[in-house]
Amino acid sequence: MKDLKLGEVEELFAEIIWSNEPLSSGELVCLCSERLEWKKSTTYTVLKKLCSKGIFKNENGTVSSLITKEQYESFQSKQFVDETFGGSLPAFLAAFTRQKKLSSKEIEEIRRMIEDYEEGET
Secondary structure (H helix, E strand, O other), X not given: OOXXXXXXXXXXXXXXXXXXXXXXXXXXXXXXXXXXXXXXXXXXXXXXXXXXXXXXXXXXXXXXXXXXXXXXXXXXXXXXXXXXXXXXXXXXXXXHHHHOOOOHHHHHHHHHHHHHHHOOOO
């Protein structure tokens, strides 16, 4: 996959699009002005950058995503585990649970996810 790393402000921008898509580029400019205090030129510069990364598209003045927020988050999670834990999900979980006690509900959700995975449902 292409470089999908986004900075903090780029993620805020992406969230605006994901939450409102499809939207006109004019609507995007207005939302970015209200929420990020950006000028029109800043909005278009960041939009162009994220379009070149293959995350969004701007066709005929309509902005929409090429990847979903969930796909982006999945890619970021995998990249974090790869870079930090050598790709080992068990190593990540071990480190995570040393710092945070899992609730019974969280443990049950994880069990269900594993069972679904084993059954080929994910």
